[in-house]
Amino acid sequence: MEHLDIISYKHDGELHRVWRYVYKIFESDELVVIVNNKVDVIDGDGRKWKTREPAICYFFKHYWFNIICMIRTHDIYYYCNLSSPYVIDQEGLKYIDYDLDVKVFPDGEVLLLDRDEYDFNTKVMQYPEEIKGIIKENLTKLMEFIENKKDPFNRACVNGWYELFMKTTQEKN
Secondary structure (H helix, E strand, C coil), X not given: CEEEEEEEECCCCCEEEXXXXXXXXXXXXXEEEEEECCCEEEECCCCEEECCCCEEEEEECCCCEEEEEEECCCCEEEEEEEXXXXXXXXXXXXXXXXXXXXXXXXXXXXXXXXXXXXXXXXXXXXXXXHHHHHHHHHHHHHHHHHHCCCCCCCHHHHHHHHHHHHHHHHHHC
């Protein structure tokens, strides 16, 4: 298990947000699984805050979205960002945030968020038609993941990663 920062940018290259010193607990050719728990976050405008609860974060090599599984007292909430696939370099795990977000509540309710931000940024930052098509396709794919409860959209998956994290961090102490 290693530490790294998560660094997100906007399409125009502007820094969007940084999550400091998270734990990478798994990496394959397809995805990276990160755990953060009360980590420091720095927004592009310099505002600083801390995450409130532990979260299991999925970043994909081939899908244009990432998934944050927020572990709250009695349930799991999901926050999904439409984004570029990640890259990892010496600075951390990096991706481009494409504005649209999907929130999934424990009762199964699904909300599409920030459509107005996406519409605005497609014009201001002049997203190419190819990018808009990829985002649309990947939003459909993400909705299929949610509907079919594909990992990590199920309690067993999230709990398994969190238990592995807790066991590994306890062994190091």
